[in-house]
Amino acid sequence: METTQQQRSADQRRRELLEAADRVVLRDGPQASMNAIAAEAGITKPILYRHFGDKGGLYRALAKRHTDALLRALQVAVDADVDRRERVAGTLDTYLAAIEARPQVYRFLMHPAEDSQPSEAGFDVGRHSAPLLRRLGEELGKVIADRVDLGPGGDLVGLVWGHGIVGMMHAAGDWWLGERPCSRAELVASLTDLLCGRLFEAEDRDGGPGF
Amino acid sequence: METTQQQRSADQRRRELLEAADRVVLRDGPQASMNAIAAEAGITKPILYRHFGDKGGLYRALAKRHTDALLRALQVAVDADVDRRERVAGTLDTYLAAIEARPQVYRFLMHPAEDSQPSEAGFDVGRHSAPLLRRLGEELGKVIADRVDLGPGGDLVGLVWGHGIVGMMHAAGDWWLGERPCSRAELVASLTDLLCGRLFEAEDRDGGPGF
DNA sequence: ACGTGCATGTTACCTGCGGTAACAGAAGTC
DNA sequence: GACTTCTGTTACCGCAGGTAACATGCACGT
CATH class of the missing domain: 1.10.357 (Tetracycline Repressor; domain 2)
Structure with a gap:
């Protein structure tokens, strides 16, 4: 298959997103919105949803x-x-x-x-x-x-x-x-x-x- | 003043609303919507807001x-x-x-x-x-x-x-x-x-x- | 009797949220 | 060069909380 390149960059992206989410949650508290998190990460909502499914998924990963x-x-x-x-x-x-x-x-x-x-x-x-x-x-x-x-x-x-x-x-x-x-x-x-x-x-x- | 009539009926109405809210919360859990509560009480949202201010107010009274x-x-x-x-x-x-x-x-x-x-x-x-x-x-x-x-x-x-x-x-x-x-x-x-x-x-x- | 308040009720709307569909480029693969 | 796949976008849906503006009924002071 050799999709390792893509895999790694995907995982890395995921980590970046999590860190952005972390910053927002630290700033705005638990009710931070998906929009805010996406903005902090410099992207838009659908990407978050592709990576984490739904808000619960993101929060679970973050937690x-x-x-x-x-x-x-x-x-x-x-x-x-x-x-x-x-x-x-x-x-x-x-x-x-x-x-x-x-x-x-x-x-x-x-x-x-x-x-x-x-x-x-x-x-x-x-x-x-x-x-x-x-x-x-x-x-x-x-x-x-x-x-x-x-x-x-x-x-x-x-x-x-x-x-x-x-x-x-x-x-x-x-x-x-x-x-x-x-x-x-x-x-x-x-x-x-x-x-x-x-x-x-x-x-x-x-x-x-x-x- | 003699607004006691109105006062009493207002208080009574409030109690009725609280009981309706109680029923809905018991049925739908804590995420019961204001619309649902209003419907159960046979009225519409704005009345709830006039009585309790906001959702927090209703929930506080209920709690x-x-x-x-x-x-x-x-x-x-x-x-x-x-x-x-x-x-x-x-x-x-x-x-x-x-x-x-x-x-x-x-x-x-x-x-x-x-x-x-x-x-x-x-x-x-x-x-x-x-x-x-x-x-x-x-x-x-x-x-x-x-x-x-x-x-x-x-x-x-x-x-x-x-x-x-x-x-x-x-x-x-x-x-x-x-x-x-x-x-x-x-x-x-x-x-x-x-x-x-x-x-x-x-x-x-x-x-x-x-x- | 009649307007004047006032509480009660309505419809229709605004904002912002979570979530999704549909489309637009870039990059690797044959 | 066509094909797929991943990344990213805009634009939208449905529903929540909350509000403005308008209607209606009932008790009043004169």
Whole structure:
């Protein structure tokens, strides 16, 4: 066949387009229009559609790059050779540092422009809140089930915890990024304490039901 | 003045419109169009806009009803007169029962059609992931800080935990609702265990670094 | 009784989006 | 040199959110 020339130039073009899209999303947020992206890349819409199918395709391709980068960073943190508390804190800090450094990217990843078609209008509740979180939860769940002895049904419990912890990290990070009520280190410490079970070690206050 | 007649009928009309919108959102999901809502209500678009300003206004009004209802239910659960573990489990279960009973409503609340204007294209990272979660986190944070003795800076820690726990509940619930990997009771038990600190009580498994 | 407000309702339109069809050149291949 | 293929364009469709301008009904002050 020997279409390698064309293949390579096509791939290269694709990368260029993705970088242009990246710049626009970084500037305009997740609701960046296809027109804007095409303009930034110096071309017109139909080319984008030839390369990526539809907006969802472009956004998926764009998201994959950042997602993979973040996943690699977290993988390193989760494999660090320190004690468990330190490792949990390090993982949280890695995530928070990432979203702090590039809030626009983070925002884009969490809000992939709700592509989902109407489907059967009933039970596809999932997937609207970013595939990234799902992937993170799944991965973390596997890691936990692998490394912590949770008895029978441990795989399932690991998954629950994985998704739960990722959600905790995400929600707290989102709130923190908006309000900046404390330093990153303090946030990490508080969240780590929570996962350590300090909620159930702390004493109730005077009257009334403790939480 | 004596415009009470008109006032009352206006308020009543508003309620009727909200109920129509509710039906449509329940049927078509969060991307229900203004045209569809107007049609369901038996009128045309401009009336909706006169009552609610813009789509964001309608959705905010619509969300407030469900949000308030859910908040009341959670308030009851969080004030229950049982021990702490039972109370945590009950609160989680209340939330999960709600989203299980009406997934469409839940989905709508979490995805209020990204109204946010472009603003200054920079630092308004918050608010994209549903005001409901923020409100829940804030309320729970206050409750925790009120009832648990967390030492100096406890208010802030309470807020961090509030948002974190709500995020955990949300993410785990979202995942669970999509995959249905276990019963609600099992999910509640696992999450409660996590908040109890079982992650740090469990033993490491054989080789490699424990999580 | 009758005009005057005012809220309610309509039709018809604007803008901008995602997405597509149809056409116009340039380059490699036989 | 004809043929295909890739790249790029202009021009358009359908549908969304949102608005202007015009009609209608009902309570009022005199």
